[in-house]
Amino acid sequence: MTPATVPQAVQSCHEVLRWLIPQLDKFPRVRRFTLGERIETGLLRVLELLVEAAYSRNKDESLRRANLALEVVRHLWRLAHELNVIAIRQYEHGAQLIDDLGRQIGGWLRSHSPTQQNP
Numbered sequence: 001m002t003p004a005t006v007p008q009a010v011q012s013c014h015e016v017l018r019w020l021i022p023q024l025d026k027f028p029r030v031r032r033f034t035l036g037e038r039i040e041t042g043l044l045r046v047l048e049l050l051v052e053a054a055y056s057r058n059k060d061e062s063l064r065r066a067n068l069a070l071e072v073v074r075h076l077w078r079l080a081h082e083l084n085v086i087a088i089r090q091y092e093h094g095a096q097l098i099d100d101l102g103r104q105i106g107g108w109l110r111s112h113s114p115t116q117q118n119p
Helices: 007-025 029-055 060-084 088-112
Strands: none
Touching: 007 029, 007 060, 029 060, 029 088, 060 088
């Protein structure tokens, strides 16, 4: 798969990770290896599932699992803010990136849904 043919959701997830990982590195030590690691691992799982979907004939299952994993990341990100691990501006920016990624996954899922193909 060339960069020009990479689905937008895969590229967006890559960009979210590129922005988010340095933010996680700033977490206090007590949270970095629990909450921070869970957020990073969850988002890496989303990336894996999106790449899997890009190479699969039946994309629905991978996209549904990616969407579920992203929802867990969304809750962990919010928890990081509620525990005062990240500032409001970083939280808002990260939440927007995660929300945009979720919209892309949802759109990709709807575009490949069997019910959408046979109206």
